[in-house]
Amino acid sequence: MAARWAPFLALLITGMSLGALAQDAAPSFRQLVREGHRLRSTGNLRGASAKYGAAIEAAANDGELAEALQAHAVAQRNLGRDDQAEADLRRAIALPNAGALRRPAMLQLAALLEAQTRLDEAIELYLNVAAGLRDRPEEAAQTLLTAARLLLDSDRLQEAREALAGVEPEALPPQLRSEAAGLRLEVALASGDVAAAQAAIREAGVEGADLSQLHVRLARLLFEDDRPDEALAACEAAIEADPANSSAWRVQLDIATAKGTADALVSQVEARLRADPGNEVLAQRVAYYAEWDEDADRALAAFRSLLALRPQDSALLERAGARAAQSGRNAEALEFYEAALKLQPDDAGLCFMIGEAHAKLGNRAQAVAALEQGTRFRPGDPESAQRLGMTLARAGLHDEAAALYRETRELLGDPDALAYELAEALAPVRPEEALGEYLRAAAGGLDEATLVAPEAVRLARSADLLPRLADLAQATLAERPVAGVALLLAVTEAALGRAGESVERLQSLGLAPPELMAIAESLEAQGVREAAADLYATVVTHPDASAGLRLELAVRAAETQIALGRPEDARTVLAAALAGGAGPASLAEPAAFLLADLDLAAGRNLAQARETFAALTRYSTHPDLPRRARWRLADLAFAEGDYAAAEERFAQLAQEPPSLDIALPPAPPGFLIPRNGL
Numbered sequence: 001m002a003a004r005w006a007p008f009l010a011l012l013i014t015g016m017s018l019g020a021l022a023q024d025a026a027p028s029f030r031q032l033v034r035e036g037h038r039l040r041s042t043g044n045l046r047g048a049s050a051k052y053g054a055a056i057e058a059a060a061n062d063g064e065l066a067e068a069l070q071a072h073a074v075a076q077r078n079l080g081r082d083d084q085a086e087a088d089l090r091r092a093i094a095l096p097n098a099g100a101l102r103r104p105a106m107l108q109l110a111a112l113l114e115a116q117t118r119l120d121e122a123i124e125l126y127l128n129v130a131a132g133l134r135d136r137p138e139e140a141a142q143t144l145l146t147a148a149r150l151l152l153d154s155d156r157l158q159e160a161r162e163a164l165a166g167v168e169p170e171a172l173p174p175q176l177r178s179e180a181a182g183l184r185l186e187v188a189l190a191s192g193d194v195a196a197a198q199a200a201i202r203e204a205g206v207e208g209a210d211l212s213q214l215h216v217r218l219a220r221l222l223f224e225d226d227r228p229d230e231a232l233a234a235c236e237a238a239i240e241a242d243p244a245n246s247s248a249w250r251v252q253l254d255i256a257t258a259k260g261t262a263d264a265l266v267s268q269v270e271a272r273l274r275a276d277p278g279n280e281v282l283a284q285r286v287a288y289y290a291e292w293d294e295d296a297d298r299a300l301a302a303f304r305s306l307l308a309l310r311p312q313d314s315a316l317l318e319r320a321g322a323r324a325a326q327s328g329r330n331a332e333a334l335e336f337y338e339a340a341l342k343l344q345p346d347d348a349g350l351c352f353m354i355g356e357a358h359a360k361l362g363n364r365a366q367a368v369a370a371l372e373q374g375t376r377f378r379p380g381d382p383e384s385a386q387r388l389g390m391t392l393a394r395a396g397l398h399d400e401a402a403a404l405y406r407e408t409r410e411l412l413g414d415p416d417a418l419a420y421e422l423a424e425a426l427a428p429v430r431p432e433e434a435l436g437e438y439l440r441a442a443a444g445g446l447d448e449a450t451l452v453a454p455e456a457v458r459l460a461r462s463a464d465l466l467p468r469l470a471d472l473a474q475a476t477l478a479e480r481p482v483a484g485v486a487l488l489l490a491v492t493e494a495a496l497g498r499a500g501e502s503v504e505r506l507q508s509l510g511l512a513p514p515e516l517m518a519i520a521e522s523l524e525a526q527g528v529r530e531a532a533a534d535l536y537a538t539v540v541t542h543p544d545a546s547a548g549l550r551l552e553l554a555v556r557a558a559e560t561q562i563a564l565g566r567p568e569d570a571r572t573v574l575a576a577a578l579a580g581g582a583g584p585a586s587l588a589e590p591a592a593f594l595l596a597d598l599d600l601a602a603g604r605n606l607a608q609a610r611e612t613f614a615a616l617t618r619y620s621t622h623p624d625l626p627r628r629a630r631w632r633l634a635d636l637a638f639a640e641g642d643y644a645a646a647e648e649r650f651a652q653l654a655q656e657p658p659s660l661d662i663a664l665p666p667a668p669p670g671f672l673i674p675r676n677g678l
Helices: 002-014 016-021 027-041 045-058 062-078 082-094 099-115 119-131 137-153 157-165 174-190 194-202 208-224 228-241 246-259 262-275 280-292 296-309 314-326 330-343 348-360 364-375 382-394 398-412 419-426 431-442 446-462 466-479 483-495 499-508 513-525 529-540 547-563 567-579 585-602 606-616 625-639 643-654
Strands: none
Touching (some): 045 585, 099 119, 099 137, 137 174, 314 348, 348 382, 364 382, 382 398, 382 419, 398 419, 419 446, 431 446, 466 483, 483 499, 499 513, 513 547, 529 547, 547 567, 606 625, 625 643
16 A cells, blocks of 8 residues: 555655755755765665765755655665664654655655554554645545555454545545445455445445446455355346456356356356357356366367457457467467457567567577567667567577677677676576676676676576686686676675685775675675675775765674674774764764663673763664663663662653654764773
C-alpha cells in the first residue's frame, strides 16, 4: 500500500515542490541539494548522500533543514541504511517550523516503518496525517485507506471499520472506490459477516467490470474460508455482472476443482457453446478452461476454434503462441506469433517471441534477424548493441551476442567498450575469457567494479578458476593500477582466504579516501568484515579524508570491530576521528556516544563518559540519542555503586514515553572531542 504515496514522495526526491516552499534558500544550500539530486539520478548514492549531508549543515531555516533531511533519508534508504533514514525523518518531523514539509516527512517515515513491518507505528502516522487533511478530502481518503489496510492486516478489525467510516466515497477517484468497497468487504468477512460484505458490494456504487471484480474478491475470500457453495454463488454473480471476466472463470474453476465438479462445469460450458457456436465469450471460456487444465492438445484446438471467430485478435494469437511454446511446440508457436506480427508489425515483444522460437528450432540466422527487428538494432550504437546482445543471450545465442559486442567494440575503436556485457555473454560458454572481460569492466571505475566483482568471483568459483582470476587481476593491476581493478583483486583474494595480503597492497597503492571506502564496503558486503574494518580505519587516518567522512567511517569501523571482538581497535579509531574535530554534529554525536559506551563497558575514563552522555541529553541531532544517553547515565550510576541514583533514573526512564516531538540543538563544534585521548 505504501506505493500509493510514490507521487507524494517523488516531490521529496526531485525537490520541485519543496523548492517552492523554500524560495529564500541560500544559493549554497540550493546548489548542494541540486547536486545531490543529480548524483542520485546517476546512481551515485554515496555522493548524493554526502551532498545532502552538507546541505543539512548549510540549512538556514527549518524549511531548508526539513527538505535536506528528507532527501538525505531517501538516499540512506537506497543505501540500505534504514536506521539513519528513520533518524533523519524523525528529526524533520520534530522541527517546530517545518510547516507543510512535516506531512510528506511523516508519509515517508510511515512507508519506511510499513516496509519494516512496524505496522502499529506506521498506522499511527497514517492516521495522524489523515487527521490533518480535512481540507483535502481525496488525500485524506487515500491515507485512511492505507491505514485501514494495515489495520486489517493487523487484525484490528474495529479500528479498520472506524478508519473506513471516515472515507468519503465521493472524494475518491473511481478506481479507489472499488478498493474502498473491497476493504469493507474484507473487514466484514474477517468478522464473519457475509451480509455486511454483500452490503458493501451493493453500496459500492459501481457496475459492470468493477462490480464483477468485487464479487470475485468475495468469492475468493469465501473459498479461503471453506465456504465453497457461497463462493460459487459469488462467482455466478461476478459472471452475470461481466460475462467476459476471466478472473471469475478461473476462481469458479478452482472452486469446482476443489469440490470435484470441475469436469461437470467444463462440460456444461462446452454444451452451451455447442448450442451457440458463434458465442465468442463461451468459446474463449472453453479455451481458457483447457489452458488452465494444462491440456495442450485441447487448449490449442480450443484456441484455433476461437480464432476462427476472432481471426484478427492479435492478443489471442499471442496467447495461443505462448501456450504452444510452453508445451514445447515451437513450430506451432512460431505460426501463431508470425500471424500476430502481421496484425501488429511494430510489436517488439512479438519479434522477441519469434526470435526465441527460431532459436529453439535451431534457426539461428532467423532468430538473430527477428531479434534485430525487435530491438531496432543500429550497428555501431552501443546502447542498441547492448539491448540486442542481452536479448540474444536470453535466447541462448551466446556466441552471437559475443560476436555482436566485439564487432561494436571495433566500430567504436574502444577496446574496453561493452566489457561487462561481453563478460555476461561469455560466462556460460567460455568462463576464462569472461573473467578477462570482467577485469576490463572493473578498470572503468569503482561503480562498475562494485557491480562486477561479486559476479566475477561467483563465476570463478563455479568454474574452479579463483586462483586464475587472482593471477589475472594481479597482472591487470600491474598494467593498470586503478581502484576498480584493486577492488576486484581484493574481493578475489578474500574469497581465497588472503584478505590480509590484499589490505596491505591496497594501503600501499595511494588510493583516495572515497576509493578505499568503496572497496571496504564491497569487502563488507562479501562478508570479509575484518579486512573491511581495517580499510575503514585506514580512511579515518588518511590525511585527505574530510572530517565528516572520518567520523562516518569511524562509527562503521568501530561497529565492525566490536562485532569481531576488537573493542580496543574500535576505541582507537573513534578517538582518532573525534580528535580531528570540525566534523558535523550529526556524525560526531554517534561517534562520541559509541566511544563513551566502550569506556563504560571497560570501566575507564568514566568521568569523560559521564560528560559525553550528559551532553547528549542536552544536544543532539538524533532523536533517539538523548534517551539512550539517559539510559547510559543510569547504567553508569549503577556501575559506580550509586544505586539510589541509578534506581531513580531507571524509574524515570520507565515512565518516559518515546516522542517524535523532542528537538534538541546540535552539539557545539568541538564539544564532544575526548580530552584524554586514549
